Amino acid sequence: MAANAGEGAMRILRESPFPLEIRALLKTLCDVGFFERSLLIGSWVMPIYKELYGVAYTLRTLDVDFAVHVAHPRMRLRADLEQLITGIGFSSFLDAEGIQKFSAGGYEVEFIVHRRGGRAGGVRSLEEWKLNALPLPFIGILLDFAETAVLEGSQIRFPIPEAFFVHKLIVAARRLVAAKRLKDLEQCAALVPVLADGKLQEVMDSQRLGKATRKSIVVSCRTINFPLPRLGLD
Amino acid sequence: MAVVEKDEVIQGLLLDELHRCIAALSALETKLLGFPKGALNVRKKLHQTKQYTYHYLVHREGGQVVNRHIPSVELPALRKQLEERDRYRKEIRSYKRRVAYLEKLLGSQRRGRSNAHTS
Numbered sequence: 023m024a025a026n027a028g029e030g031a032m033r034i035l036r037e038s039p040f041p042l043e044i045r046a047l048l049k050t051l052c053d054v055g056f057f058e059r060s061l062l063i064g065s066w067v068m069p070i071y072k073e074l075y076g077v078a079y080t081l082r083t084l085d086v087d088f089a090v091h092v093a094h095p096r097m098r099l100r101a102d103l104e105q106l107i108t109g110i111g112f113s114s115f116l117d118a119e120g121i122q123k124f125s126a127g128g129y130e131v132e133f134i135v136h137r138r139g140g141r142a143g144g145v146r147s148l149e150e151w152k153l154n155a156l157p158l159p160f161i162g163i164l165l166d167f168a169e170t171a172v173l174e175g176s177q178i179r180f181p182i183p184e185a186f187f188v189h190k191l192i193v194a195a196r197r198l199v200a201a202k203r204l205k206d207l208e209q210c211a212a213l214v215p216v217l218a219d220g221k222l223q224e225v226m227d228s229q230r231l232g233k234a235t236r237k238s239i240v241v242s243c244r245t246i247n248f249p250l251p252r253l254g255l256d
Numbered sequence: 257m258a259v260v261e262k263d264e265v266i267q268g269l270l271l272d273e274l275h276r277c278i279a280a281l282s283a284l285e286t287k288l289l290g291f292p293k294g295a296l297n298v299r300k301k302l303h304q305t306k307q308y309t310y311h312y313l314v315h316r317e318g319g320q321v322v323n324r325h326i327p328s329v330e331l332p333a334l335r336k337q338l339e340e341r342d343r344y345r346k347e348i349r350s351y352k353r354r355v356a357y358l359e360k361l362l363g364s365q366r367r368g369r370s371n372a373h374t375s
Contacts, residue, residue, distance in 0.1 A: 081265070081266070081269060083269065083272070084273060085276060111343065113284065113287070113340075113344050113347045115284055115286075115287045116283060117279060117280075117283050118279060118283070123280070123283070125280060125284065128277075128347075128350045128351065128354055130280055199272070200264070200268065201264055201268015201271065201272065204264055204265045205268065205269060
């Protein structure tokens, strides 16, 4: 595993791109060591890229996603995140599929874990954090390549742009809703100017991608006119 | 990216947001059902020289006002539940406002688009 391949120089977010509720949440998660291995993912990573790399992208949704690294399925309790998150004013609820979510000021927080193959849905119980999470494929790409930035004294981890880019290329082609696919590809297109070929190659080399996944990447790359050789594909 | 595609992205984002809000609203309203109904009321009674304080949970049941006495040992837990309930209510209000706003926005976008097609 190419764990934390992007980690190195820590950067400082001078202006917080997050609203108050999310800042409080990030601080709470940071204080209990959540970001030692887990990270912020989803559309809220784009404002960080904007701040750090000058990525021009402004659209964002109100759902805030976190990818949770599962070290061991029976890890002992580290922190009761449900209690901590509701303690800072979030309301906890289960959605129709039984996935735990938190809401404050209209922002919806969800935790996601990497799913290895298969189509099975359901929820994954995380004893380490006393939460349940949604298992999704390809989250490992994001977890394996992360970097850290400091926001108001808290260290926040998030995927490096190259990992975020490859992940979006894959999921875009698998989306059933055209608008979501376009949003993913638009994020990819916005990231192109800041991508480093060496890191892209590193991300691609670390993954054992199946034929269908490679095809997804090719389809997405063609849509945004991204040269396949930069990913080591032809 | 072309303007039409961009519009589709924003439209899709708004629609997705609307669906998310409706689902969250429904889940929050279900959760709210588990909390006690009513408001906490305090009655003070003077008996000889001593003043006694009694707490009641006041709520309506089939048009009638019901006062349920709350023993002092149950009071802290009930207060906590009522606070939590109010937080859920506040969250529900914010989702309702957002749903109304998104419906209005999507409605006007759709109308605008159909007008553009006809002109």
